[in-house]
Amino acid sequence: MKKVTMQDIADALNISRVSVWKVFTGRPGVSPALRNQIIAKALEMNYALPSDLRAEANEKHEALKKTIAIAVSSPETSVFWINLIHEIAKEASAHNANIMYTYLPKEIDSTYTLPSFLTDGTVNGMIVLNVYDDALIKMLASLNLPKVFMDTSTTIPFAQLNGDLLLIEGRSSVAQITESIIAQGKKRIGFIGDIKYAQTNFERYYGFKSAMKEHGISVESDYCLTGPIGADTYKEEIERFLNKLAPLPDAFICVSDFVANIVCNSLVTKGIQIPKDIMVSGFDEQADLSFPTPLTTVRVNSVTFGCKLARQILYRLECPNAGRELIYVSPEVVLRESTKL
Known part of the structure; x- marks a missing residue:
């Protein structure tokens, strides 16, 4: 077997031999990040490091290969998100992995x-x-x-993510809620939520439409608000939509508890009773939101989901070349008074 040289390591990393030499001889002038890469590559290629440097290298490489970034855009302060991130960190720590957090912007431009x-x-x-x-x-x-990835946009195909994708299952769960409303004789049912914002939003809308179609009921576009909604103008846009409806439908399927909360509060201020006058459902079961009537929703176990995310990235670290996985995690439908007569 050919003996591995400093030049081989340099070529593998597309750097100069001088940088490799500096690391192996303790000279300054190499960044900590590049030093870690050189050490890791030397171990990977079975380069004959001195025993003291090899011991240091093994320790550094072990830490490096188990450092996981959590990249979050628009971090939320809800109980669900706090529990989710806590569980990821807890599970990662149990497997001797470090966590690094980074907060990303909601939108970027060409200079980012x-x-x-x-x-x-x-x-x-x-x-x-x-x-x-x-x-x-x-x-x-x-x-x-x-x-x-936990969720993604509707316009980027799964294959282009170059990674695994975990989704909260929404089609069958929203279909179940819709069917429970139809079973009570309600047919004029609307949907509220930006369905192109997230893949999970779209699949919840698909579940709603499929249930309506299954029962031979047409979806009336006048009762649906499914286009883009400004992140900072949700309340205003939803209230504007509700104000122009006359009459109201029998029920609203909302894409999330956040949206359902806006809908319920807006209706109640107008003297409209839930569920007597109109039924409303949500999704996510956000425990930190208050509703005038106990809300029918879909419960997502943040502890279970956080654990699954952590275990999936740990698996991917061990098996980076395994086939990419699209994984659905099943939530629990919770039928409450907001959709029961």
Whole structure:
């Protein structure tokens, strides 16, 4: 077997032999991130390091290969998100993995660059949460890192993510809620939520439409608000939509508890009773929201989901070349008074 040389390591990393020599001889002039990469590559190629440097290298390489970035856009402060991120960190720690957090913007322009530690070899894997800007998703997808996405936009195909995708199942759960409303004789049912914002939003809308179609009921566009909704103008746009409806439908299927909360509060201030006058459902079961009537929703176990995200990226670190996985996690439908007569 050919003996591995410093030049071989330099060629593998597309750097100069001098940089490799500096690291192996303890000379200054090499960044910590590049030093880690050189050490890791030397171990990978079975380069004959001195025993003291090999011991240091093994320790550094072990830490490096288990450093996971959590990249979050528009971090939320809801109980669900706090529990989710806490569980990811807890599960990662149990498997001797470090976590590094980075907060990304909601939208980017052509001048934006990613945080350096995502591109310089500091981390070896990444979990992407709440990122829906197409340009940013494409930038993250291009990174040569094992990746796990929680949800994505509707315009980027799964194959272009270059990583695994975990989705909260929404088609059958929303269909179940819709069917429970139809079973009570209600046919004029609307849907509220931006269905092109996220893949999960679209699939919830698909579940609503499929249930209506299954029962031979046409979806009336006048009762649906499914186009783009400004992130900072949700309340105003939903209230404007509700104000122009006359008469109201029998029920609203809302894409999330956040949306359902706006809908319920707006209706109640007008003296409209839920569910007597109109039924309303949500999704996510956000425990930190208050509703005038107990809300029918879909419960997502943040502990279970966080654990799954962590285990998936750990698996991907161990098996980076395994086939990419599209994974649906089943939630629990919770039928409450807001959709019961």
